[in-house]
């Protein structure tokens with residue numbers, strides 16, 4: 001029997017999703033994209049999932065679209081890539097960005113094309129020191145997709161985004177951290193344990209509040225200050241009603257760690 005394309009493991013409130021096509025550096029075919037989107041969609045309503053960790057098997061994180069599938073899809077030598085994006089890529093970007101739970105991406109190796117841009121759609125991105133990032137698209141005369149033209153300018157500004165996308169040069173993980181593309185680099189030797197510890201920390205957090213932070217920051221891209229202040233007041237009202245807020249204050253007063261339930 002073939003290995004599953006996506007490995008899943010759920011423990012202690014953390015759903016671990018591992019891309020599992022290591023021979024092609026976890027390049028994305030339609031079946032893997034569908035499995036990922038389905039996993040995020042199911043996690044959105046699963047109360048036992050309080051955080052998601054996305055990573056890759058083998059030496060790569062994700063090399064973007066499986067170019068053998070792209071070539072095979074072509075009709076008379078011409079693929080309809082826009083259709084593929086609308087049907088298979090965009091729903092995954094939406095699932096990652098709309099789920100009201102924290103998503104940590106642990107980039108364990110090279111992240112190229114849509115593979116890099118799926119990582120940048122996640123909430124917190126950590127990387128192995130030896131990992132590399134590459135906006136590979138222009139190398140094969142494609143434009144960046146999977147939300148990259150939306151997320152990168154917001155993360156690092158237009159000047160660096162244009163350089164990365166037009167020159168399509170690889171950058172090392174430490175440079176990605178320096179630019180502000182990712183949160184943190186971990187040494188190769190303890191990458192997995194550090195990434196897992198961070199993900200478990202998120203899974204033990206005040207889940208609804210973390211989800212609200214995500215929603216509010218996404219809304220800030222289109223809101224003016226007055227609208228954002230109104231959103232803060234609205235969301236803080238909801239946070240103030242939560243069990244986790246009561247627990248947080250009680251824990252502070254009792255000088256102990258809070259035991260959040262995600263409620």
Ligand code: T3D
Pocket residue numbers: 023024025027063064065066067068070079080081084085110112113114115134136137140142145
């Ligand atoms: O329909 C659509 O196409 C939708 C569009 C989606 C947007 C995209 O994501 S477009 C961008 C697609 N990705 C790329 O252009 C990246 C292609 N890969 C590379 O440039 C390099 O592989 C890397 C820089 C990522 C890594 O280089 P390196 O030297 O570490 O590894 P390698 O030797 O090139 O790759 C290892 C194997 O993975 C190799 O297979 P082999 O020779 O051992 O049998 C290679 O062919 C395979 N592989 C790597 N990337 C892909 C791939 N196979 C299929 N598709 C890939 N994208």
